[in-house]
Amino acid sequence: MTFPLVGEHLALDLLNTRTAQGDLVDGPAGLAAWLAEQAGRLSAVDRVGEGEVAAARAVREAARPALDAVRRGERPPAEALRVLNAALAAAPSHRVLAWSEGAGLGAAVRRPADPAGRLAAELADAVAELLTDPRVGQVRECEAHDCVLLFLPAHPRRRWCVAGVCGNRARVARYYARHKEETA
Template sequence: MTFPLTGEPLALDLLNTEAATGDLVADPAALTAWLAAQAGRLTPVDSVGEAEVAAVRAVREAARPALDAVRRGERPPAAALRALNEALAAAPSHRVLAWAEEGGITAAAHRPADPARRLAAELAEAVAELLTDPRAGQVRECEAHDCVLLFLPAHPRRRWCVASVCGNRARVARYYARHKGDTD
């Protein structure tokens, strides 16, 4: 499975799993593929089941209205914040110090919880980071008429989630609209 847009802040990548084509993490196989696409950003999950799918979808369902409100400069719905806080509280994190083979000390986050709760907490943390980021108000929706993806533009003139896909479709549509009345 391919995902239309990855590499945005993790919270946006999560929200973008609900695309115009449907739910991209609707079952364990689809969630496994998305987690593989996010390699290195989340603690690996040995096996993905329905509990993990439900946990991820619950965080995503709370994240969308919270982000929509923050983007408008409004107070997020209490239910959304409550759901995100519950996910965070279900798998608290603490640092574990270790000596690395390369000769340095590391302090990795550790969440002693079952995989579904740990995954939900990590994603809720990513959502919390985005909601509190001063750039949260800059998150945009793709301007393509048939796209629902979100992105954080690195350039203020960015209009599409993926310029080579949505941008090209928009340019082609404009071209055909301009030349519709032309004859050969």
């Protein structure tokens, strides 16, 4: 399974698991594949089951209306904030200091919770980070007519999620429309 646009902000990567073609994390196999793509960005989940799928999807479904509202400068829906805050509260984090020969003192973040709760909290934390980022108003939807993906543009003129896919389709469509008019 391939996931579009992996490497955006983690919250956007999560939101982009719901595409125009459907839900890419609608079961344990889909979520496990997505988590593998996110290696190093989230705590490892040994076994992905229906609980983890439900937790990830709940955070994603709360994140979308919250992001839509914040992008417009409006108050997010109370239910979306309730779901996100519940996920954060279910697995609070704390730092654990540890000494490692050669690397020195380090601080690792720990979230003592069941795997589904930990996953939901980490995803909700990423959503909270995006919602409070000053650049949240710059999050864009792909301009391709059949694409629903979101991205945070590095360049202000970026219009498509992936220029080589959606951008090319838009350019080809314009080309054919132009030539169809010329031959008509």
